[in-house]
Amino acid sequence: MSLSLSLQSLLFKTNAWLAQAEGTTPAPEGGEGAAPTEGAANAAGDATKEIVEAAPERAFMLNENSTSDESGAPYIESAITYVLNVEQSSWWIAAFSMLLACLGVFGFINVFALFAVWLERKVSAHMQCRLGPMEVGPHGALQTIADGIKLTVKEDIIPKLADRPLFILAPIIVFTGTFIRFVPLPFGPHLNAIDLNLGLFFIASVGSVEVLGVIMAGWASNNKWSLFATIRTATQMVSYEIPIGLTFVAVIVSAGTLSLHGIVEAQEGWFFNWYMFRNPFLAVLFIVFFIATLAECKRAPFDLPEAESELVSGFHTEYSGIRFALFFMAEYAAMYLVSAIAVVLFMGGWYTGIPMIDEIGMNTTSEVTPWLGLFIKAHVLIGKALTLVFLQIWVRWTLPRVRLDQMMYLCWKVLLPVALLCLVGSAFWDLCMGAFSDEKDYFMMIIPK
């Protein structure tokens, strides 16, 4: 029955999406549906407010009713409609705004990579009784820009015996594979390129594209060390996707939605509503997720693919110049990506965990405060993600590297069973707690209407 229910809601969603693409507003299913987002510039803020107000505690209900957050980039879209002075958004405005949002994300990745490289160098330096870059800009803040310029103007070297097309294609695929995962990632409420209703599934599925690029890079380099690194990478990333997938599933079970937006909104309120604190199984899964993403990002102690003391420099040994910069950028972008996903899934996304602060911009009708609320929320999300990025850097500069067999052992014999147990445990916990605290919603799921 629950299956048919979810199928029904899926169908309804599709209809809603289609209707929206055509520029019409779908009729809400329940009586307490949300308002449409199209219209004036401040409509989006109001819509968010109404969703939040209308949303019942259970996430399943929220998902069924929140038809209006199925749009692409609502802020840009409404801005365009406002500038063009048209009444209704049309499909090409939606598409164009998504494109603009993607460009924005692209810019963010670039800026973040520059910042993260600098951060990594400074943090590692201070952990190691050094100063790190100090010459270019205040405290070496412009050092990575100088490095970036140097990398772009560097001679493009392709080894003679390398497989040329693959060699050229590989960094592009790796970068694209990372970048494409940013598409459904929110930077704040409705601040995303496209809020896919299958957001998590999308992230999990296109994540493997990066592995393909790495394999191509290692193979095309025609270098034995690179080949070693490639095999290690393939083994590692494919293995660690399974614990990551299981954590995804556990969160999906709790939130009842695959949309990253919906998952964050299910964690609204006090910080103990965050999935990290909501039940012990999810807390364990958060740790599992963090460890697995360290491996997924090829960060220490799982930096086997680029183990410099064993494999010289891993799969990008033969790369230099802008191609190397692409690998580098992808690596640092992935660092932010997994941290942001962890924040969205477990740490309440853009919510501070204190409702008074979260309500800024929600309960007023003035023109400034919605934007202030958005500003705060975006900074909260990025700030939380940066904390996790710092944690990754900290771990990297503290721990030695594990061996290949130990890495596999950890994945298949520790993380996987733990994740499976926690998935089941978390589901049961939710079921039981739901039965005691909010029986209506609970029985709605299993008892046919």
Next chain:
Amino acid sequence: MNRVGEFHVHKNVRKRFVVMINAGDLRTEEMLLNMGPQHPSTHGVFRVVIRTDGEMILETESHIGYLHRCFEKISENVNYMQVVPYTDRMDYLCAMINNLGYAEAVEKLMELEVPERAKYIRIIACELNRIASHLLAFGVYGLDLGAITPFLHAFRDREKILKIFEKLCGQRLNYTYIRVGGVSFDMTEEILQDIQDFLDYFEPDVLDEFNRLLSYNGIFISRTANVGIIPEEMAINYGLTGPSLRGSGVKRDLRKDEPYCIYDRFDFEVPVGDGEQGTVGDCWSRYIVRVKEMYESAQIIRQAMRDIPGGAFIDKKASNKVKPPKGEVYHKVEGARGELGYHVISDGTDVPYRVKARAPSFCNISILDAMASDANMMLADIVAVIGSFDIVMGEVDR
């Protein structure tokens, strides 16, 4: 059997088809991997040719000689004092002890008794240098296993020792400090105070910090314990000396067993591998012996500084004219890496007839092929094993 056998295509293409069509014909190949001479974790220009099956190592073959600088031949052409700078450049991480071994060998040949103060200064300098060398070994071992921070922490403290040496003799690496007849400069009160300050800083906290940071780190232990086990008998058969031998549980230290200089006057322990983590004789044992030795060296320095007498620091008359009588001598000292022996033959002139050095690193690394072959090691393990010997290629090739 072979489904594409009937097509007359090129060999390579056919091979590819077979792989595509018939998964049963998939085969694996061994790979010859050339590790070094330019490789981050071969500690210089060491080359190992590794036959691997995937990540597993089937066989290794060591190649040395990339840093050969004809120490022994040059020694036959310069006078006794001029040999001293060449000894610096053998084990450049522990040059003081190289100086000491050579100086004592020539002094033995000349039957020369150096001033008492010089002996104490020698002990202090050598043990400080041993700490510096072990610090580097500790840090680099972390680096080999992927932990970069301990390396720089070790360098932070090694730098303090190098500063002291710079004050002492103007050099940071190749000191040429200990010479025939004594030492080149006096160890002033100021320098002694510096050393005292260093020990007070280093001994209680820093070693503990290192242990917390690396020695007892779970990942570090899992990477080194039960890896590269050398049984006691095998270690002795291959002529292992120094921490590499003591890691296998053999309590052999020349400072204790055959005391040279004035080591018999000091009270210190000889740490051996005891299987605290893993097995006796594994990489972790060899590593922890070095960490413990740093503590013992600090004890020796403290005792020597307490007892150091006044007086001359060099026998000027003897050192100005080094011309040993005809004869030959073999003298060995305990270097940071093991037994460092000098065989000096004199024909009565002021130029040695022959100087032969027994370098501990050379003997220690000779065991690598025997232990790495069919030992079920992985590629990452060979890095751990090479690192655990703490070889210095300058000494291996001389």
